[in-house]
Amino acid sequence: MKKLWLHSVRAYLRLGMFFYFKKVVVYNIENIPRDKPVLLLGNHQNALLDPLLIATKGSRFSFFLTRAAVFKKKFVSYLLGSLQMLPVYRIRDGWNNLTNNNAIFETCSELLKEGEAIVIFPEGSHNLARCVRPLSKGFTRIVFDTLEKYPNIDLQLVPVGLNYIHATQFSDSAAMYFGKAVSAKDFLCDNRNEGVVNLKSKIYTELMKLTTHIPPENYESDLLLLQKLNVDFLNPKEVNTCLVNNFKDCRVRPKTKLDFFNKVFKFLLIINLIMPYAVWKLFAEPKIVELEFKSTFRFAIALTLVPFWLLVITMILVIYFGWVIALMYFFFSLVLALLAIKW
Incomplete structure (x- = not known):
């Protein structure tokens, strides 16, 4: 039943991601x-969209270390647990709660012993900045504790680069790069602290290759110039090369000439989805404090209210005009969504 549940949720999330x-x-x-x-x-x-992309596009069912704050309500905690999410506590959750991580890290070691996959975001928090931030020690503790407890385990570490063109906008595009697997045993040495430093440095370096990394010294000016050049942020290798070469010989994306039609289709889509759109604009979006959550909440509405709205309108049309008209409307809605989003 658990596998059926996970397959069903992933299939629905994949459909949501497609649209x-x-x-x-x-x-x-x-x-x-x-x-x-x-x-x-x-x-x-990009907040929740990062793990959702890995969950829907990855080749394995993974466990996810998730910030503990979202586990406060009992039903939500149960739901997240059924989706293989594990709470991890940070300083902002209170010093007294940090000891709870001992049990979570122990659980991670046991899962890895069973050959499972675990997703961790070692930066420790989300941020829209197009750079790799310093990594926390949490993931290294899991690595070395697991190796210490199970010396023969062949634990592999895979860096994942997540890239977006406009992380807060709709519709956006994303690219996900999986780096080469690194054997955790390669970082074992007599001095554990030295091994931790070497491991963090290795993963940090690999992540910088898999996503756009703008150095902090001139971050704002460099980002603005990259945007003016219209570089392809889905190709971090090219963008990073552009930065290293001081913006010489940068490859840029051709600007589309179909913006007018895209705007027309998006306007028609908004009219067709007026209720979910109104909920988003009037109630959800104004309450978002952290911009990193903007796409997360928009996606949540698209995943829940939009199908409900289309179902209600379709059923009303069935009652008053019959199945043929209702199905024509439903088909038209799908085509309109594809034109507005994919064009």
Whole structure:
């Protein structure tokens, strides 16, 4: 039953992702070992959409370390647990709660012993900045505690680069790069602190290759120039090369000439989805404090209210005009959504 539940949820999320993103491109998914314990270590720009992309586009059902604050309500905690999410506590959750991480890290070691995959965002928090931020020690503790307890485990570490064109806008496009697997045993040494430093440095370096990394010194000016050049943020290798070469010989995306038609289709889509759109604009969006959550809440509305609204309108049309008209409307709505989002 658990596998059926996970397959069902992933299938629905995949459908939602298809209609939410203009495109999602995945590279080197073969780098995820299928028959070994693995830690997937990703950069974290876009709140809940980051783990959802890994969950829906990855090749394995993974467990996810998730900030403990979202587990406060009993039903939500049960639901998240059924989706293989584990709470991890941070300082902002209170010093007294940090000891709860001992049990969570122990659980992670046991899961890895069983050959499972676990997703961790080692930056420790989300941020829209197009750079890899310093990594926390939490993931290294899981690695070395697991190796200490199970010396023969062949634990693999896979860096994951998540890239967006406009992380807060709709419709957006995303690209996910899976780096080459690294053996955790390679970082074992007599001095554990030295091993921790080497491991953090290795993962940090690999993540910088898999996503756009704008150095903090001139971040704002460099970002503005990259945006003016219209570089392809879905291709971090090219963008990073552009930065290293001081903006010489930068490859840019051609600007589309179909903006007018895209705006027309989006306007028609808004009219067709006026109730969910009104809920988003009038109630949900104004309450968002952290911009990183903007796409998360928009996606949640698209995943829940939009299907409900379309079902209600379709049933009303069935009652008053019959199945033929209702199905024509439903088909028209799907085509309109594809034109507005994918065009």
